[in-house]
Each structure stands twice: as C-alpha cells, then as structure tokens.
Amino acid sequence: MRLPPPLAPGACIGLAAPSGPVPGRELQEAVHYLEQRGYSTAVGAHALQRDAQFGYLAGTDHERAHDLQQLWLNPQVDALFCLRGGYGAMRLLPLLDVQAMQRVTKPFLGYSDITTLHLLLNGGGLATYYGPNAGGLQRLNAAASACLWGMLEQTMQGVLPAEPESMQTLQGGSTEGRLAGGCLCLLAHACGTPLQPNLDGCIVALEDVGEPLYRIDRFITQLLLSGVLQNAAGFVAGTVTRWENEEASPRPDNLLQLWLDRLGPLNKPILAGFPFGHEPDPLTIPLGRRAALNADARSLTLLPD
Amino acid sequence: MRLPPPLAPGACIGLAAPSGPVPGRELQEAVHYLEQRGYSTAVGAHALQRDAQFGYLAGTDHERAHDLQQLWLNPQVDALFCLRGGYGAMRLLPLLDVQAMQRVTKPFLGYSDITTLHLLLNGGGLATYYGPNAGGLQRLNAAASACLWGMLEQTMQGVLPAEPESMQTLQGGSTEGRLAGGCLCLLAHACGTPLQPNLDGCIVALEDVGEPLYRIDRFITQLLLSGVLQNAAGFVAGTVTRWENEEASPRPDNLLQLWLDRLGPLNKPILAGFPFGHEPDPLTIPLGRRAALNADARSLTLLPD
Numbered sequence: 001m002r003l004p005p006p007l008a009p010g011a012c013i014g015l016a017a018p019s020g021p022v023p024g025r026e027l028q029e030a031v032h033y034l035e036q037r038g039y040s041t042a043v044g045a046h047a048l049q050r051d052a053q054f055g056y057l058a059g060t061d062h063e064r065a066h067d068l069q070q071l072w073l074n075p076q077v078d079a080l081f082c083l084r085g086g087y088g089a090m091r092l093l094p095l096l097d098v099q100a101m102q103r104v105t106k107p108f109l110g111y112s113d114i115t116t117l118h119l120l121l122n123g124g125g126l127a128t129y130y131g132p133n134a135g136g137l138q139r140l141n142a143a144a145s146a147c148l149w150g151m152l153e154q155t156m157q158g159v160l161p162a163e164p165e166s167m168q169t170l171q172g173g174s175t176e177g178r179l180a181g182g183c184l185c186l187l188a189h190a191c192g193t194p195l196q197p198n199l200d201g202c203i204v205a206l207e208d209v210g211e212p213l214y215r216i217d218r219f220i221t222q223l224l225l226s227g228v229l230q231n232a233a234g235f236v237a238g239t240v241t242r243w244e245n246e247e248a249s250p251r252p253d254n255l256l257q258l259w260l261d262r263l264g265p266l267n268k269p270i271l272a273g274f275p276f277g278h279e280p281d282p283l284t285i286p287l288g289r290r291a292a293l294n295a296d297a298r299s300l301t302l303l304p305d
Numbered sequence: 306m307r308l309p310p311p312l313a314p315g316a317c318i319g320l321a322a323p324s325g326p327v328p329g330r331e332l333q334e335a336v337h338y339l340e341q342r343g344y345s346t347a348v349g350a351h352a353l354q355r356d357a358q359f360g361y362l363a364g365t366d367h368e369r370a371h372d373l374q375q376l377w378l379n380p381q382v383d384a385l386f387c388l389r390g391g392y393g394a395m396r397l398l399p400l401l402d403v404q405a406m407q408r409v410t411k412p413f414l415g416y417s418d419i420t421t422l423h424l425l426l427n428g429g430g431l432a433t434y435y436g437p438n439a440g441g442l443q444r445l446n447a448a449a450s451a452c453l454w455g456m457l458e459q460t461m462q463g464v465l466p467a468e469p470e471s472m473q474t475l476q477g478g479s480t481e482g483r484l485a486g487g488c489l490c491l492l493a494h495a496c497g498t499p500l501q502p503n504l505d506g507c508i509v510a511l512e513d514v515g516e517p518l519y520r521i522d523r524f525i526t527q528l529l530l531s532g533v534l535q536n537a538a539g540f541v542a543g544t545v546t547r548w549e550n551e552e553a554s555p556r557p558d559n560l561l562q563l564w565l566d567r568l569g570p571l572n573k574p575i576l577a578g579f580p581f582g583h584e585p586d587p588l589t590i591p592l593g594r595r596a597a598l599n600a601d602a603r604s605l606t607l608l609p610d
Contacts, residue, residue, distance in 0.1 A: 053562055056519040087519040090526045189523055192496025192531030214361040214392040218494055221395045226497030257358055 001127050001178060001288040003305055004079075004107040006154040011078035012040045014071030015134055017058035019113040020086020021050040026135035027083060033138040034081075037149075042077050044068070057088045064088060065095035068117075072104055079152070081134035085112025090189065093120070098194075102126070107152055109134070109284075111277055112209070115182030119195040122180065122288050130182050130205070130276070131284030144281035151284045157302055160283055162275055164298035170237065170260050173269035174294040176303065177233035179287050181205035183277065184240075188219035191226040200231035203293045203300070205285050207238030207277030213250035213258055216240055220262040234269040234293045235259070236300060241278040269295035306432050306483060306593040308610055309384075309412040311459040316383035317345045319376030320439055322363035324418040325391020326355040331440035332388060338443040339386075342454075347382050349373070362393045369393060370400035373422075377406055377413075384457070386439035390417025395494065398425070403499075407431070412457055414439070414589075416582055417514070420487030424500040427485065427593050435487050435510070435581070436589030449586035456589045462607055465588055467580055469603035475542065475565050478574035479599040481608065482538035484592050486510035488582065489545075493524035496531040505536035508598045508605070510590050512543030512582030518555035518563055521545055525567040539574040539598045540564070541605060546583040574600035 007013075013034055015027070027048060031041050044067030049059030058064055071077050093116075102124025109129045110117065118128050131148050132140060140148065143161060150156030180202035181187065187206070190196050208216060223229050237259045240250055250258070256272055263270055271293060276282045290303040312318075318339055320332070332353060336346050349372030354364030363369055376382050398421075407429025414434045415422065423433050436453050437445060445453065448466060455461030485507035486492065492511070495501050513521060528534050542564045545555055555563070561577055568575055576598060581587045595608040 053566070054518070054522070054559075056522075087523060090523060090530065093530055188494065189496075189527045191494075191498070191527075192501055192533070193527060194530065196497055213359070217359070217361075218392060218395060222494045222496075222498060225395065225398060225499065228497070254359075261358070 002105050002125050003127050003289070004105055007079055007107050007152040009038055010040070012042055012076060014042045014044070014074070014077040014080040015047060015083055016044040016067045016071050016080060017047045017083045018064050018068045018092060018117060019058065019088040020056055020084050021058040022047060022083045022135055024048055029138050030083060030134040042071060044071055047083060056086060058084070061091050061095055065092045068092065069096055069101060072101055079107040079109070082110030082114045082117070083135045084133050085110070085114055087113050089113050089116040093195070109152070112183050113186060115186035116190065116195060118182055118287055119190055119197050123195065123197065127286055127288030129284050130287050132282060141281040144283065148284045151286050160300045160302065162283060162300070166275065167271055167273040167298040168256060169295050169298060170256060170270035170272045171264055171268065172296045174292065174296065175203065175234040175269050176290065176292045177201045177203045179203050179205060179285055179289050179291050181287070184208040184216060184219040185211065188222045191222050191228065196226065197228065199228055201233050203234050203236060203291055204229065204232045205236040205238065205274065205276060208240045209278035210242060211240055213254050216250065216255070217258055217262065224262065229263070230266060232266070232268060234295065235263050235271070236274045236293060237270060237272040238274050238277045239279060269293055271295045271298055271300065274300065307410050307430050308432050308594070309410055312384055312412050312457040314343055315345070317347055317381060319347045319349070319379070319382040319385040320352060320388055321349040321372045321376050321385060322352045322388045323369050323373045323397060323422060324363065324393040325361055325389050326363040327352060327388045327440055329353055334443050335388060335439040347376060349376055352388060361391060363389070366396050366400055370397045373397065374401055374406060377409055384412040384414070387415030387419045387422070388440045389438050390415070390419055392418050394418050394421040398500070414457070417488050418491060420491035421495065421500060423487055423592055424495055424502050428500065428502065432591055432593030434589050435592050437587060446586040449588065453589045456591050465605045465607065467588060467605070471580065472576055472578040472603040473561060474600050474603060475561060475575035475577045476569055476573065477601045479597065479601065480508065480539040480574050481595065481597045482506045482508045484508050484510060484590055484594050484596050489513040489521060489524040490516065493527045496527050496533065501531065502533065504533055506538050508539050508541060508596055509534065509537045510541040510543065510579065510581060513545045514583035515547060516545055518559050521555065521560070522563055522567065529567065534568070535571060537571070537573060539600065540568050541579045541598060542575060542577040543579050543582045544584060574598055576600045576603055576605065579605065
C-alpha cells in the first residue's frame with residue numbers, strides 16, 4: 001500500500017460532493033473552518049448542485065464524476081475531502097477513469113457512502129482516511145479533531161485514542177493486519193461489482209447508521225456468502241447509530257449478539273464499540289495502514305509501515 | 306428448465322417458514338384455505354417458531370433449514386408453499402444440501418424474501434412460482450386467485466391478465482425469453498454470492514416494498530455494476546409498494562423515472578406497472594417459463610416450452 005504524504009501546512013484541499021446534495025451553509029462552514037486552519041480550498045464546480053430528477057444526488061452523475069475526478073487528478077490540489085455522504089458514489093463508477101485515479105497519491109477523506117470511493121482507491125493500493133466528511137468537521141469535539149488531523153499530518157502514532165471501558169471484547173485474541181472496511185451497507189452493495197474488496201489478512205472495521213437489525217444481518221450475510229470476510233485477520237465493530245427521531249435501529253445489546261452470531265464462527269478477534277463512522281465524534285481510521293488489534297486489552301494500535 | 310408437474314387435486318402441500326415468524330392465525334387460515342380447496346397439508350415442525358435471539362427469524366437457522374429441506378425432499382409432499390417473507394432465507398444457504406434440493410422437481414411458491422430460494426431452485430434448472438406466500442392466500446381477490454391456481458395447475462395460458470391501461474410503456478419493443486427476477490433487494494443482495502443469477506436472455510421482473518427511491522437506485526446500480534442485467538431480453542417493472550403507515554416509498558412518477566434512468570440505457574423493452582409481488586392482489590409469475598413481452602401493447606404472454 002502507498003501511504004499519501006502528510007498533509008502539509010498551507011496545502012490546498014479539494015472539496016467534492018460525489019453523493020448527496022450539500023447545504024450551502026455546510027460548504028461555507030467547511031471552507032471557513034479549513035481556511036482558519038491555514039489551508040486553501042478548491043471547491044468542485046458543482047458542489048452545491050442538486051439533481052433535478054433525483055433530489056438525493058448532488059447534481060447529475062456527470063457533474064459529480066467531473067468534480068471528483070478533476071480535483072483528484074489536479075496536481076495543484078494536495079488532498080481531497082468529500083463534503084457529504086448520502087447516496088450516489090456507486091453511480092459514478094462507469095464514468096470515472098479508474099486507472100488514472102488509482103495512480104494518484106494524496107490524502108483522501110470521507111465516510112458513509114464514500115466507502116465506495118475508499119474501495120476504489122484502496123483497490124489501487126492507496127491508503128485513505130475513513131473519517132468525517134468535510135461538511136461536519138467544525139462540529140467535532142477536541143478528541144475527534146485531534147485524531148483526524150493527527151492522521152492527516154501523520155503525527156498520530158501508537159494506540160488509537162478510544163476508551164477501553166467504552167468497548168467490549170466480543171471474541172478475545174490479538175492480531176495484526178492492514179485496516180479495511182467502512183460502512184457495512186456499502187461494503188455489501190460492492191459485492192459482485194469490480195469494487196468487491198479482498199479483505200484477506202485485514203483488520204476489518206464495520207459500522208452503519210439507521211438500519212434495523214435484520215438489514216445489518218443481511219449485509220454481513222451477503223459479505224459472508226461472497227467469501228469476503230472469511231480470511232480477515234480480525235474485526236473492529238463500531239455502532240449502528242440511529243437516524244434522528246428514528247426508532248428502527250437496533251438496541252446495542254442485540255447488535256452485539258448479531259456481530260457475535262455472524263462473525264464469531266470465523267474465530268478471529270472481535271472488538272466491539274469502537275467509536276468511528278457515524279458516531280457523533282468519530283475517530284478517523286487510516287484504511288490500508290498496518291495495525292495491531294488486541295481484543296482482550298481492547299486496543300487498536302497503528303504500526304509503522 | 307424443468308417445469309414442475311401441474312398441481313393435482315388432492316395433492317399434499319408442504320408449508321414452511323424459511324424467513325420471518327408466522328402468526329399462528331395466518332398458519333391456521335392457510336391450512337384451512339388449502340383444505341377447503343381439497344388439498345392436504347404438511348406443516349413444517351418449526352413453522353410457528355420465533356428465534357429467541359433474533360425475533361425477525363422464524364426459529365433458528367437449523368430449524369428453518371430443516372423444515373424447508375425436509376419438506377422439499379420428501380416425496381410424499383407434492384409442492385412447497387412458503388408461509389411468509391420478511392428476512393432470513395439467505396442465512397440458510399450454508400446449511401442446505403443445495404445439490405439435493407436442485408434435483409427435486411415439484412411446484413415451489415413464495416415471494417419477497419423467498420426470492421433467494423427461487424434463485425437457488427431456478428439456478429438448478431427448475432421453474433418456480435413467484436406469487437403470494439401461503440400466509441396471505443385467503444385474502445386474494447378472484448383475479449389474483451385465478452392466476453395463482455391457473456399457474457400451479459398449468460391451465461393458465463396466453464396473455465397474463467393484467468390491464469394494459471394500468472401499465473406504462475417505458476421503452477417500446479417486443480422480445481421473448483425466460484421469466485426471471487423477483488424482489489430487487491434480494492436480487493441485489495445475491496450479487497457476489499453463489500446465488501448471483503445469470504439473467505442473460507431473460508425477461509426480468511422487478512419489484513419491491515417499503516424502500517425509498519435511493520435504495521431502489523442502489524439495488525439496480527449494484528446489479529448493473531455486477532453485470533447481471535446487461536444481457537437481459539427485457540424488463541417488467543412492478544411497483545415499490547409502501548409499508549403500512551410509511552412515507553418513505555417513492556412517488557410512482559419518480560419510480561418510473563428511475564426505471565428509465567437505470568434500465569433505459571440497456572435499450573431493451575421495458576413495461577412498467579405490472580401488478581405482481583407486493584401489490585395487494587398480485588399476479589403469479591412463473592419464473593423460468595418462456596414468455597413474450599410486448600412493451601408497446603403492454604402485454605406479457607406465456608409461451609409453450
């Protein structure tokens with residue numbers, strides 16, 4: 001795996017919306033926040049578009065693919081942060097020059113629906129950052145913010161700063177491997193496609209949002225039936241957070257039972273409750289970096305590459 | 306494809322619950338209804354179970370797999386009707402003797418989550434019936450009931466009894482092929498697994514329930530990225546009905562736009578609004594049977610094999 005260079009002071013950060021539409025205020029706040037931190041920004045030409053026909057898309061497929069690819073390939077842009085998740089990145093695949101995109105080496109940040117683009121870039125051998133979308137950066141607490149910037153600037157080392165007492169050992173043991181994973185829904189929906197990942201030997205981090213338990217079950221079951229999880233080194237299970245005002249998401253204890261039911265028979269270490277993804281103040285996971293998982297001690301430790 | 310024999314008067318119909326739990330009253334009504342029609346029934350030993358840990362399952366995986374397989378392989382049982390959908394059939398795959406099940410030739414009926422089992426049996430060369438689950442048979446109107454029994458008894462021939470004025474020509478043209486498809490969600494979640502279907506040359510019928518538009522988009526997009534739909538002969542799009550008291554499902558005109566957006570570029574005939582699947586009074590589709598689709602005349606016609 002290629003590690004991107006550390007994000008340098010004054011870097012130019014590209015902002016793209018490959019999935020759902022971005023409120024104007026969120027874009028303004030993201031630009032303001034990044035400029036206050038001393039970066040310049042390059043905003044995709046269609047970042048505030050909304051598709052006329054399908055309102056869940058931030059512009060047409062061609063507009064979103066154009067912004068994403070233009071910013072990613074542009075050597076004047078030092079990093080790419082996705083503004084929002086939602087849905088839509090999968091639709092872009094036939095429109096992207098995948099080989100050209102996979103040759104680029106720079107920091108890439110995003111989560112949720114952006115899992116699809118992590119699969120694309122990780123599949124090309126680039127390590128990426130599964131962390132907050134740019135639309136939400138200014139709302140992070142100090143710990144989540146420190147983790148994000150520590151990852152991007154590559155000053156973060158050793159044990160990731162998650163409280164052991166807030167996590168659960170679902171299956172003991174320790175292992176090493178490259179970090180992989182993301183949002184379960186998108187991992188399941190990559191099965192059968194050119195983005196279906198090879199997770200052999202990886203420490204696989206899984207999380208989601210607003211899904212009832214039976215759907216989480218279905219996502220994992222599809223990944224199992226596709227043979228994607230069987231040779232993973234271990235699992236870091238996050239949470240399945242609720243949509244606002246929504247009752248469907250699983251009770252935490254049912255979710256733990258489900259992780260154990262589906263992943264337990266693989267006989268790998270499983271650490272549950274790791275705070276990443278859709279958690280309010282998530283840690284940023286450097287996909288593709290080597291790490292050590294100790295499910296007994298409830299710790300995930302970055303290793304030198 | 307092997308056609309099962311016509312369901313004969315006095316046949317013994319097996320009733321199994323491979324997915325979600327079945328209310329006792331629904332099972333009683335199904336048995337009563339079938340006995341009134343002159344059939345005997347063989348009810349799976351665990352048909353009324355509910356899994357203690359995961360309440361969305363009709364018993365443990367072993368219980369559900371046992372009932373399904375035992376009834377299907379039993380030569381005293383002339384046909385198998387699934388009692389309910391929900392979720393859970395995918396979980397059974399590792400527990401089933403797939404080869405033994407694929408050698409059996411008898412009528413198989415069910416829909417929704419049962420799509421998974423249709424894929425298994427169609428994949429073994431058996432034609433099956435995508436129609437109402439046994440738990441809902443007594444609620445069908447006369448037309449839906451006549452279609453179901455006409456299919457099972459193989460007295461139904463020619464044009465399927467859907468009103469042309471209730472359907473829409475989304476893309477004109479006519480074609481022939483074997484019928485395939487089912488519930489979109491389950492077809493998408495079969496991608497990458499041993500159940501991913503080969504739909505080349507098929508007339509693919511698609512429907513779903515209670516899914517917002519962007520999820521329907523994601524299901525079709527996964528099937529497209531997996532190369533499953535590209536060589537289909539044509540498409541019969543059903544509806545995406547609402548859950549009770551639920552607002553998330555797409556407006557009908559948005560759904561038509563989505564079918565056209567995703568399937569239109571394949572340049573095949575597309576007929577929309579065909580009443581099957583989760584519609585209140587659905588027609589039964591004989592998966593694996595040869596048919597002619599005329600999207601201009603808005604008709605689907607069974608052909609002799």
